[in-house]
Amino acid sequence: MKDSLSTEQQRVHAVVKKIQAELEELKETVAQDSAEQKRRLKESGEIKINQGSSESMWESAGELRAVEQDLLIRSKTLAKNQNRVIALEKMVDDPYFGRIDYEDEYGQETIYIGISSVFDEYDNLVVDWRSPIASLYYEGNVGDTIPLTIREQRLSLSIELKRQFLIRQAKIIQMLDTDNVMGDPYLLEVLEDRSSYQMGAVVSTLQKEQNQIVRDTSAKVTLIEGVAGSGKTVVLMQKIAYLLYTFRDQLKASEIILFSPNKIFQTYISQVLPELGELNVTSHIFPEFMKSRVPKFNLITNQDEKLSDITLLKGSLQFSAALKRYTNRLKTNYIRFSSLSFQGEIIISKEEIKELFYSIESKGTLASKLGLLQRILTQKVEQLKGSQRTAKWVEDVLLSMSDAELRQHESDAKDEQKAEETLIDSILETAYAPVIKRIKRLAFIRYQHQYIHFLKAIPKLISLEDFSITEEIWTEHIQQVLTNMAHKKLALEDMDAFYSLFQLMNGPISTTKFKYICLDEVQDFSPFQLQMLKDFYPTAHFVMSGDLNQNILMKRVSFNDLETIFSESSFQRYQLLTSYRSTNEIIRFSNHFLGEKPAVETTFREGKKPEVIVANESIPYMDYVQKKVAGSKKASTRVAFITKNYAEAERFYQELTNAGIESNLVLKDTDNSHYPVIVIPVQLAKGLEFDVVFALFHYSTHSSSNDLSTAYTICSRAMHELYFLASSIEDPFVQRVEPTDYHLVELN
Known part of the structure; x- marks a missing residue:
């Protein structure tokens, strides 16, 4: 028999009472464990390795290892309890759905x-x-x-x-x-x-087709393709939470990395996983991720709404393949070595290093051959160290030591002659440590010169004509990269390729073994970047979400590229064709910008038709805009004026300011977008949604395929109301839309 509302309410109270009791107990436990963890961390820092004898050294080292192991176990328990506290705090108000x-x-x-x-x-x-x-x-x-x-x-x-x-x-x-x-x-x-x-976890309204995506763990690569507002991002996040729950004995949160398109979107989704009780998943913006791998260079930001031909080339799979062919050739020629020096004098010249390297017989990778060179150079330095035991500089160091230092060495060694030998060993070890470190890090390779040499080789490895680039343009570009490097700057595509070259020469160097790589807005990644991630983490699973209709940068990754990159992996592709964000009227209007490939969508809500506002200098359209903004503020709804580029965002913000309309301009992904009225370029609005959107196209003079994709992306940010500002009713964008799909606002 179905329970009545009163019976169900009684059960809610009983369950909440149980949750509150567990929460209070757990909070006390977390507080006690946190204090104990701090105390033990302090104690571990005070443990010193006793050098007095081998027995006491091993005893103190064992004590430190035991404390570290205990700290690790306690840390995992504490993190688990902290996650549980977050979930229970939410469930006190809303225990189940x-x-x-x-x-x-x-x-x-x-x-x-x-x-x-x-x-x-x-x-x-x-x-x-x-x-x-x-x-x-x-x-x-x-x-x-x-x-x-x-x-x-x-x-x-x-x-x-x-x-x-x-x-x-x-x-x-x-x-x-x-x-x-x-x-x-x-x-x-x-x-x-x-x-x-901020986006919510919304597991209560997870749909059947979304649930199937969340729970399917059979494929090595999962692609969640969906139309605007279909819940791609939240499904991606729910899938992460599901993986951590289902494989909790084999998968740690630190073994999952999530890439978001920008910091604004990262902030927007930041509470989804915590709402689901998962705190410790690493979230990155891809440019920042690369910057952390190439810390000596600053990142040159790109605010263009369209990628240059050179950027497209450097982001291509052809460029990735060319880099691998190039590094394979380095096994027999072209490596740019530098000499190894000690105390200002060359001890192994670059010519000698080159001769040694190319004399090595190796059928392995470039990295493995360079590894053999490392061992040879290390042995040569060890021989040099041996020949320096009676050198004058060693004697000078001995003579400069205080009596107290000498007596300490003698006391430890319990033998004067042995003490001197040990002391000389220590002096040589310390003096040659920088040289050994350089060898271990392959720092005797001139990586910047090597990268420029690679760029110069590109015309022999790739057809520049395929990317509409002449050799003259390419030569000028190389000079620009040289200038950038001189100023310690790199564009993201150069940072990608530079680090990939470094990786191919050094071999795998990442200390983090990610088991899952999750990418949101995958269409904004270049094929080169995805191939690079696949090469960096060859055993990882990939979970990606995206919508090619929102590829505002154009000619970034295609799904054919994805199939090529992950051709050796099991690949599961899902398509979400229902929009939950926008009304049926907004979706129908937006679809007119999709060209020959309209999205097949199911919509769930009806609403008012989008309005087309003719906006030019002869029409006082700003009064109408002001009226709409005032109405939205009164209704406590959020308004976004979205432009196709940064320059137009600045221009329209000034127009709003001149008209006395208060708004906030968002031009960087570090800017605060938490305002009721904002002006924002579409590059920073990806993935976001607003109650009311003004699509600003009254500056446009043409409609390229790139602009059409941009128009679709802008319009599909709107949840309830859409206003399209065009220069005239004859505007090419307006002409694409059926007159029955919008309301024309006629202003005098």
Whole structure:
């Protein structure tokens, strides 16, 4: 029998009481463990390795290892408890969102589903949405029999009841029995809500097709392709949370890395994983990730709305293949060595190093051959050290030592002659340490010269004509790269290639073994960058989300490129064709900018038609804009004026300021976008959503394929209202749209 609202409310109170009790106990535990961790860290810093005897040295070293191991175990427990506290704090207000009654061979069962599990002594009060049994909520409808595998046991479960809850502050606001999650008033209420400065986890409205993506772990490479507003990003995040739950014994949060398109978007999604109880997933902006790998260079930022031909070449798979062919040739020629010096004198010349390297017989990689050279050079330096034992500079160092230092060495050695030998060994070790370090780091290779030599070789490795580049243009570009390097600067595409060259010469040098590489807005990555990540982390799984229709940079990665890059891996491609962000009217308007490939979408909400506003110097359109902004502020909705580039954002911001309309200009991904009214270029608006969007195209004089993709991206940021500013009704953009799909605002 179905429970009444009052009965369900009583259960909510009982579960919340249990959650509060666990939360209070756990907070106390976390506080105590944190204090103990700090105390033990301090103690570990005070442990000194006793050098008095080998026995005491091993004893103190063993003590330090034991303390470090204990700290590691305690740290993992503390992190787990901290994650649990975050989940429970959210569940105090909203303990669960769904209920499923089902029947199996043992009889009828009831489960309640939330963002984490809650147990009492006798029962599972709330089931984690990621658990296998919770699939019933997403996969099945009332009357369906769903096959599930739980702990390797195949079950057939018949769904008797599916119930949804909207709970706020431990009170049931809405309770709804439904056949499915999609198409009910609860989902509609969520979608009709105002936009937020931060994305939520929204597992309560996870759809069947999204749930299947989240739970599928069969492929090495997963691509989540979807139309604007289809939930690609949140599904990607939920999949990360699901992986950490399902493989919690084999996968640590530190073994997953997530790449976001920019810092604004990174901030926007920053609370999704914590809401799901996962705190420690590493999130990066790709340029920053590369900057950390090439710290000696500053990054040159690119604010162009369209990539140059040279940038496209350097981002291509052809450029990646050319680099590998080039480094393979370095095994027999062309490496730029520098001499090894000691105390200002050359001890092994670059000519000698070159001769040694090319005399080595090796069928392995360039990195392995250079590894053999390292060993040879190290041996030569060790021989040189041996010949320097009676050198005058060593004697000078001995004579400069104080009596106290000498007596200490004699006391430790318990033999005067042995003490002198040990002391000389120490002096030589210290003096030659920088040389040995240079050899270990392959720092005797002139990497900057090597990279420039690679660029000069490009016309022999790639057809420049395929990228509409002449040899004269390429030669001028190399000079620009030389100038940039002289000023310790590199463009991102050069940073990518420079580091890849370094990696190919040194071999794998990353200390972090990521098991999952997750990329959002994958269409903004270059094929070179994706190939580079695949080469850096060859055993990692890849989870990517993207929409080629939003490829505003144009000619970045295509899905053919993805299939080429991951051709040796199992590849699963999903397509999400339902938009949950925008109304049907906004989607229909936006689709007109997709050219020959309109998106096949299902929409969920109806709303007002987009408005086309003719905006030029002879029409006082700013009064109308001001009226709309004032109405949005009154309704507490967010407004974004989105432009196709940075220059137009600055220009329109000034127009708003002159008209007395208060707004905030966002030109860098470090700028604060948490304002009710902002002006932002589309490059920084990727992935974001706003209640009201003004698409600013009244500056445009033409509509290239690049601009059409940009128009689609801008318009699809709108949730509830869209205003399209054009220079005239004859504007090429307006002409693409059916007159029945918008309302023309006629201003006098």
